[in-house]
């Protein structure tokens with residue numbers, strides 16, 4: 001499947017939330033969707049999940065508008081922190097009915113995952129702990145095997161071992177049943193290794209959509225003597241700088257040329273990689 005957003009706008013009443021979003025998601029890969037609190041991630045994902053209609057612009061999935069489009073909706077699984085109040089059946093019973101509305105849902109795999117996440121309890125879903133309810137959402141999302149699978153911060157309440165299990169299953173699933181997986185998260189440093197591509201939204205605008213490798217190769221950290229670092233940084237885009245005594249560390253946005261690398265070496269400057277989290281923090285700082 002293939003998602004295409006053209007000049008997408010979303011307003012809640014008079015509040016403009018998403019502004020002129022243009023994005024194409026075409027490959028069965030894992031996409032990390034990042035943005036500060038309130039940036040508009042859930043709003044965008046709720047458009048992809050057919051929960052809402054754009055205020056203007058076009059959203060096409062395989063060339064069709066998804067809103068109230070049953071054929072498209074069956075191909076998209078949008079998992080978020082659902083409120084399970086009133087869900088009196090245990091997880092093992094709830095999963096038996098999912099195939100009716102998610103045609104690719106694999107019950108055997110879901111049962112296997114219930115065991116792995118220790119969700120075989122007889123307790124009704126509404127009485128499970130927050131983390132276990134999140135794990136249940138993860139199970140449904142993975143086992144749905146929908147061509148477009150969206151996880152909107154569902155892993156928030158899950159403890160570290162459960163999240164680790166989720167990441168492993170996700171990578172395994174993606175290898176066997178590749179699909180468009182979109183993960184929105186604030187756990188950037190923990191999850192960055194999962195992403196093939198990164199989409200960043202800032203204040204309702206699309207800030208960037210790039211492959212993970214391209215994005216992190218755009219930034220470098222340069223550490224060394226303050227004066228040498230300052231001279232090196234001249235005419236370059238400095239995202240961040242920190243100083244301790246005479247030592248200065250800067251984060252630069254933009255790939256270094258071979259000549260730059262040679263000159264840094266000559267001046268005793270240390271060049272290192274930049275993490276996605278550092279780039280994200282710098283790129284979404286208020287002054288940007």
Ligand SMILES: Nc1ncnc2c1ncn2[C@@H]1O[C@H](COP(=O)(O)OP(=O)(O)OP(=O)(O)O)[C@@H](O)[C@H]1O
Pocket residue numbers: 012015017035036037038039040041042043044
């Ligand atoms: N139903 C709604 N009615 C009015 N405003 C809303 C509604 N849902 C979200 N908003 C507003 O839209 C903006 C974007 O919210 P959204 O939940 O999409 O952000 P987010 O990036 O997912 O944030 P977070 O990381 O905090 O979950 C916020 O200003 C929020 O207050």
